[in-house]
Amino acid sequence: MLRSLVDFLATPTVLIAQTPEFSWTDWDLHPSTVIGVLALGAVYAWFAGPVRRRLQAPEVAPRQVVAYAGSLLVILGALNGPLHHLSDEYLFSAHMVQHLLLTLLVPPLFLAGLSGWMVDNATRDHRVLTVARFLTRPLVAFVVPNAVLAAWHFPGPYGLAMERHNVHIVMHLTMMVTAGMLWWPVLSPTERLPRVSRPMQLLYLFALGLPMSLIGAFITLADHPLYEFYVTVPRLFGLDPLEDQRIGGLIMWVPGMLVFWSAMTAVWFRWSHEEREEEA
Numbered sequence: 136m137l138r139s140l141v142d143f144l145a146t147p148t149v150l151i152a153q154t155p156e157f158s159w160t161d162w163d164l165h166p167s168t169v170i171g172v173l174a175l176g177a178v179y180a181w182f183a184g185p186v187r188r189r190l191q192a193p194e195v196a197p198r199q200v201v202a203y204a205g206s207l208l209v210i211l212g213a214l215n216g217p218l219h220h221l222s223d224e225y226l227f228s229a230h231m232v233q234h235l236l237l238t239l240l241v242p243p244l245f246l247a248g249l250s251g252w253m254v255d256n257a258t259r260d261h262r263v264l265t266v267a268r269f270l271t272r273p274l275v276a277f278v279v280p281n282a283v284l285a286a287w288h289f290p291g292p293y294g295l296a297m298e299r300h301n302v303h304i305v306m307h308l309t310m311m312v313t314a315g316m317l318w319w320p321v322l323s324p325t326e327r328l329p330r331v332s333r334p335m336q337l338l339y340l341f342a343l344g345l346p347m348s349l350i351g352a353f354i355t356l357a358d359h360p361l362y363e364f365y366v367t368v369p370r371l372f373g374l375d376p377l378e379d380q381r382i383g384g385l386i387m388w389v390p391g392m393l394v395f396w397s398a399m400t401a402v403w404f405r406w407s408h409e410e411r412e413e414e415a
Contacts, residue, residue, distance in 0.1 A: 294364055
C-alpha cells in the first residue's frame with residue numbers, strides 16, 4: 136500500500152488530473168486540502184476553548200472567528216473545485232489567481248483571526264520565541280517570501296510542481312507559510328512579535344509590491360511560453376499558451392499591486408485617525 140501511494144504521488148499530474156472537458160460545477164474535494172483545513176480548524180477550536188479557559192484569557196471575538204473561518208474557506212475554494220481544475224489542467228492565468236488568493240488573502244484573514252494571547256502561548260518557549268522574532272523581522276519577512284515566490288515561478292521548479300503532485304503541495308505550503316511571514320510586520324496580533332511603526336508599514340507595503348510586479352512584468356513581457364506544461368494541455372476560452380501566460384502575468388502584476396496599495400491606504404487612514412486622537 137505504501138509503495139502504491141509513493142507511485143501515485145510520483146505520477147505526472149497531467150495523467151491523474153486530466154478531464155475531457157471543464158465544468159464550473161465540478162466541486163470534488165482533495166483529501167490533503169480537507170485534512171489540512173480540518174487540522175487548522177481543530178487547533179483553533181482547541182485554543183479558543185480549552186486553552187483559553189485554562190489561561191483565563193479573553194474570549195475570541197466573533198469577528199476573529201469569522202476571519203479565521205474565512206481563511207480556511209478561501210483555502211478550500213482555491214485548492215478544490217473549478218479553480219483547482221482550471222489551474223492544474225488548463226490555464227496558467229487561473230493558477231496565478233490561485234496564488235494571489237493563497238498569498239494575499241489567506242494570510243491577512245488568518246492573522247486577523249488570531250488573538251494575541253494565542254500567539255503568546257504558542258511562543259512561550261524562549262527558543263520558539265527567538266526563532267519567531269527572527270522570522271518576523273521586516274527584512275527577513277520581506278526577503279524570504281519574495282525569494283520563495285520568485286523561485287517557484289522559474290520555469291524549472293514551476294514545471295516540476297505541475298508534473299509532480301507532491302511537489303505542487305510543497306509549492307502551495309511554502310508560499311502560504313512564508314506569506315504569513317510577509318504580512319506579520321503589518322498585521323501582528325501580539326506585542327511579543329510587534330508590528331512596525333505606521334510610517335514603516337507604509338514603506339514596507341510599498342516595497343512589497345515591487346518584487347511581485349517584477350515577476351509579473353517578466354512573465355507578461357516574455358515573447359514565448361515559459362511553462363511547457365501549459366503548452367501541452369487542452370485549450371479553453373480560445374486562449375493560446377502565450378495569451379494565457381500574459382494574462383497570468385498581468386494578474387500577478389496589477390491586482391497584486393492593488394492589494395498592497397489598498398493596504399497602504401488603510402494604514403494611512405488608521406495613522407491619521409491615531410494622530411487626531413492624540414491631538415484631541
